[in-house]
Amino acid sequence: MIQLRDFSIGYGTRQLLGNINVDIESGRLTALIGRNGAGKSTLLRAIAGLNGNYSGKIIIDGNDIRVMPAWLKARTLAFVSTQRIRIANLRCEDVVAMGRAPYTNWIGHLQESDRDIVASALEAVGMTDYASRTMDSMSDGECQRIMIARALAQATPVILLDEPTSFLDLTNRYELCALLARLAHQGNKCILFSTHELHTAMELCDDIAVIDTPHITCTQVGNDKTTALLRCLFPHF
């Protein structure tokens, strides 16, 4: 579970989020909603440990991330960025196997148990048949699934995804959210992802965290207060 305590972040003199106290629960899929530039990516990158320019505390499973060693952080939290990764000549299996990096030895040798984890991660995202294909010949939706499998292989209690659905068509968006929900529930993981897909999020997520600069409200989907806030932020919703 992710806890933000007196958390503030911004760029230069511009404050994006101020004095936030919020909990993102385990075993639930949480959508992070906000207007463009509200700080969704900034918040996710801060939680992932990629941006240290914040004040207050980010606590993951009881540990302040500022004092967590890199190896422990990598075993606690996995991140899927907006960056599209297409490495020529690298098979999907090898991409997913990179998720085992926090557990393997100095040269990255995979044990039998690591291979099993890679295989089940591929299976969880329904990409077992793609194991020996390379990513340069695959669609955006398929690549996104592989990157999620890589995050699963990292075997972390927390997974963050920055706009995982943005390159996908409607069907793929829906399926991806359903997949994330299933992974959160079955693996008791805390999964937080940013998205602009309000309707899909309302239908498939457990919780919804809305950024109303400089505040953030996290409630269960269907909460009247949140729905009112969403209508206020997105008048066409």
Added chain:
Amino acid sequence: MRSHGIIFLSLTVLVAVLFAIDMAVGAVNIPISDIWAALTGGDCQQATAKIIIDIRLIKAIAALLAGAALSVSGLQMQTVFRNPLAGPYVLGISSGASLGVALIVLAGVGSSLGIAGAAWAGAAAVLAVMMAVSHRIKDIMVILILGIMFSSGVSAVVQILQYLSNDESLKAFVIWTMGSLGDITWHQMSIILPAIAGGIGLAILTIKPLNMLMFGEDYAMTMGLDVKRARGLIFLSTTLLAGTVTAFCGPIGFIGLAMPHVTRMLLRDSDHRILLPGTILTGAAVMLICDIVSKLFTLPVNAITALLGIPIVIWIVLRNNTSD
């Protein structure tokens, strides 16, 4: 995996054959049997033995090491900067080395160091600046731009020195920039060999970081990599490899840029556990070919590496462009 084994075996045999041919070819062609006799202390004319041990053998070893070192360094830079056109010299190592040599040859400063020592000092100075910069800067692209700017600036200083110097020292400098594998003594080899072995050793230690960096620094960091430390080790390795070769053989172009691509295509893999030994072998093989050709036509080796390397680079660019 099995096909990798066959490719590695063939490459090893190829390197061995080319090494033998490189020893045989030269101003006088020496039969392989004489080379074998000279190397193993068998029956052979003393003059021939001297040519083989003091000239041919050392030159062939230099070609082997230079090719391997430059290719590994190119591989590291292409992965670290995630840029297919990066090579061993993007950090400004060759510009730093040229400045060192220019200061000695053209301006007569610090001549006690010798050309190789000055080139080494220049390359190391550039590394020190780049390490200091890269420790403060998060974005690797900024480092790439700074490296290119920095080397252009240093080259401009070298140009000014060239403009101001006399004909004789200018010629000496220009010949250094053309690259040569021939001026190495056994004494120098005792510096080159450990330096390059150290560079390769560091490269082996950074195989896992390189694999992680293929996904970009954000992913590498969230997978537990200390990116700044890894970058530092890789830059150090590249300076040992490319800096040493440049110091003793001059700035040899294109091998470092082209061979990692050839290796990727040959082995159809991006895993550095495969690519690193692969580039060592392909780099060594091609550098030996370049040396053989340069000896056959008595041309500077840099011209040969460029003429062989340019078609490869053009092919890569066209291939990447048409596959979309």
